Amino acid sequence: MLNRVLISEWIKVRKSLIWVPVLVGPALAIGTGLLDVSNNHELKPGTNLWEWMYPMLVSFYSLIFLPLLSGIFASLLCRFEHTAGGWKQLHCLPISRTFLYFAKLLYLIVFIGVTQVLLLAAILVVGFSRQIDDPIPWALLVKGIAGGWIASIPLAALQLSISAVWKSFAAPFAINAIFTIPTIAVINSETYGPYYPWAEPFNAMIPSGYGTFNMLPGAFYSVIVGGSLLIIGLGCWYFARRDVHS
């Protein structure tokens, strides 16, 4: 049955506007990367230019854009049903609501994943256009990209839970924005920086020494894994049991 729900979601998604933000993010990364030409920084001889360029390209992307993007995707995924009174029709059909929630969550995670892969392509494009001769640090890049993807899963689950319940497009986005903005200040703090959920994409994408996707192991297991399971469980439970009025 999950298969059929996934196929029906695909029919809704394939002609919608969701593809626009998928392309916008990496394009933005390319744009800001190519513009940064004039700042000639003092570099120690022997630094890998890729490793120098990568944090500059992804810092604002992972700090602000990725959390907000997960919110935009979640709202767009739920928009089909909100606009045409579709929730009522959908819940009348003999489809398990849990499967419906998981199908939307799966699509949401896949969209974020596609955006991350396109970001990797964008980084490579910027590097080649700047004619960087150093060897490409694949381990660093892949760990950062995959880390950013996994770190945004709890945020995506939260956004999906809120968007499925509220009809307005802007209200879940407002909540997302309210929590995203303080990350600029939070990442400066050593005690709270690693644990703040909206700062996790930034922590994960900027290289540090840790093994678990650049995040502190404690933060990874408690916030990402534990948080994801908690939010998905609660969101799915509430979604399956709510009374639909609109």
Added chain:
Amino acid sequence: MIGRILYSDGLKLKRTFLVLLAVLGPCGVITVNGIRYAMQYPKLVITGDDNWGRLLGNVHLLLVPTLLLGITLIASLLAGMEHQGHTWELLLALPVSKMKLYLGKCAWLTGLLTGSSIIAAAGIALLGYFLGIEPIPWSKVLMEGFDPFLAALPILAIQLYISVMVANQAIAITFGVVGVILSMSYHGLPHWLPWVYPMWTTGADPSNVVPYLGTGVVLGIVLFLLGAAFFEKKEVK
């Protein structure tokens, strides 16, 4: 006439959380900075150093994205209300000048954000006072509270125009988010781009302010009027 338009828009706004958002934005920025300063006091407040400059710089870094996201959200909600309730046809069928309708929405957007700026300026002053950083440079504080908003008037006009013209608010919000990212990378971007104006107009560095502020205000008013003129010509489906 315009008074009644403003009043009717106000009635619609009463049921939304827009006013709360306009108040919460600057309060949140001040609170986050307050917490950060409280936790890292010795590192951030050094006697003899330019503490006000550092405080204003830190607040500015948070205030501009909040302002831009707030503009995006408020514009989207102002226009989205009409799109969602399908009330555009009703509104435009009334014997009211279309330009005045559009300018009424512009006025509410500007008014709400002016309130935000007042709260921001007051908050910065209070924050500095409670942190014990004397004396309060009032001109810089007022500059920090109001100038990013005034310099961002073109962005206000553009966001409102997109939200009104395109029914799907996702496009307007994505555009707004892209604008926030653009504003954060203001060093590499051309100086005439409207999105870099707010970041340059900070109270911490008053030398840069006047050209960006002036261009922002003038361009903003021009874009508001242009938007109203285009709105008048628009056909309603």
